[in-house]
Amino acid sequence: MSSLQERSRPFLAPLILGQWPQMSDWAVRSLAVWIIMFSMVYEFRDRKTMAISFDERDQFRRIRDPTMNWRIWIGRIDARQWRGKTVHIGTGLFNFESYQSKAYLLQDPPMNMQTTTAVFGKLLFHSYYVSPSLPRFKLNPFGNDLAMIWPPRDAKLAPSGWPARILRDEHAERVAVAIPNIIRALGPDIDLSRPSMDIRLPGDLA
Structure with a gap:
């Protein structure tokens, strides 16, 4: 994976320093690839929260490009407690009746969704x-406080499209739990037979 790190370094380094230049489609994809790689590797710190399958990891290793079952956001932050911090959350979403019939009922339920915030x-x-077996949720609970870089909305991202707001530690805490909390709250109302679900929410980290 060292080649992916070299690919993303020219675009990642300015953002870490607080510089937000215009970025080409290649730059945005390279940044998304690095974040996916980081998320995949970080999962191994707690194997019970691992959601990404071996097949998908192998596919990523081969194609070295983001797939459409990922959503990635970035934002500006002036952190204190959150500087250098990472929070990974695995979530299992499945039909309980069908899961009950499985022979592995007594085992820990599998994870098929994850979020990583760093x-x-x-x-x-x-x-x-x-997971590709679940509906693709169309949701963005972060409004204009974070910029979604994958899936891409524009071929290029100009400074005018970057978040203007500088977030703090308390905002990072809310980002880390926002999507898992939404999915858990909506769990009974989610139709797992649908290919996608559009969850419309007011984006506000307040």
Whole structure:
């Protein structure tokens, strides 16, 4: 994976220093690839929260490009307690009746969603992964406080499109738990047979 680190370094370093230049499509994809790689590696710190399958890890190793079941946001931050901090949360979402019939009922339920939130210097990033077997949730609980870089909205991201607000430690705490809390709250109302679900929420980290 060292080649992916070299690929992303020219675009990652300025953001860590608090510089937010215009970024090409290649730069945005390279940054997204690095964040996905970081999220995949960080999962191994607690194997019970691992959500990304071996097949998907192998696919990522081969294609070295983001897939559409990832959502990635970045934002500006002036952190104190959160400087250098990472929070990873695994979530299992499944039909309880069908899960009951499995032979591994007594085992820990599998994870099929994950979020990873981390702060490096002046950069906060947040990744959200959902298994291809689940609906793709169209949600953005962060409003304009974070910029979604994957899936891409524009071929280029100009400074005018970057978040203007500088976040603090308390905002990072809210980012880390926002999506897991939303999914858990909506759990009984989620139709797992649908290919996608559009969850519309007011984006506000207040």
